[in-house]
Amino acid sequence: MIPAGAVELALPFEGRWKAQNSPASRVPSHGTELFGTSHAIDFVPVGADGRSAPRTLASLIGTERPETFGGFGRPILSPVTGEVLATHDGEPDHVARRSPLSLLGYALTQSSRIRAGAPAIAGNHVVLRVPEGVVLLAHLRRGSIQVRGGQRILQGAKLGECGNSGNSTEPHLHVQVSDSLLGNARGVPLVFARPTGGPWIPRNGEIVDV
Template identity: 70%
Template structure:
């Protein structure tokens, strides 16, 4: 578990998002410390009813196209100012898997993705470095990544779009701070800034509206 003070970030999106796999609910948040993910958090775009996509036969028995989800293609913003030190784009946005059967089959292939390293796990992603903090934004939409390594970005700049690439069962954004995104990376605590209140880490099931 990280002993460092939390790295404070701005929320990297607008709209309505539900929280999953939050370090406010457990650490390691994703059930592992691999790839610096011990304090990572996931945000899933949802509609006014709290749904990421309408229910369909695919959501019950099979798979669904990523563009059926309300947040697919939604803008992702830089959560802090800093230098872009790593960019990966070109991974496909695969089908979404909300049904139990599709999720079980996907879980059985998890080891092969771990062997594939950061691109197989994070999919299309951007890494921003600021004052030693290494911030990863993962599962971006194929072809949407804007910055290039060496570019300077400011907090709030549009840097990509929400996608379903990498280790992802539906379109969402994975955010983490760590010393590295390689297999042996160590996670660092994070917190998000909000107007008129202390920085916080939203818990699982909390809906964040920006």
């Protein structure tokens, strides 16, 4: 079901991606309404086997370099035609965590990242202005952002590359619409233009192939 007043976006990538933390499956999609994330969605780049990276000993008991993930560095495209409101770059792409032990340790440090503010949560990111507020594309690769604040861009223009910066356990893209960039920002429902036509919201685990 398409929410009333939802902002329609173009898919901000090409290739094969898996939807996670989708508002089609629950709201708030990320378990909180903080930072305007109530209707946010994550997309994880995957291969033909539906995995983000091969399973190795490190993926079972330790951490992994983000460069070992096939989607690390994939182009991220603008989902709208409009103005770049703000950008942030320079945050490191930290190690990826898929093992239960490494994920537990990461969860225990979540509160410290929230206290550190937007850069620690969103990592490297681009914010675009839309009539309903702003579109945030987060967790980009350090040094990959190709646009600047105040710049007018077209839908489909390259913004940067998929990374693992900020509050991220493996390379992926976080997309959200909110009414502002303020600390008390409210999330705005979003939908995407389906490649075969019509608006839709991918559900958790759904593979999107563009």
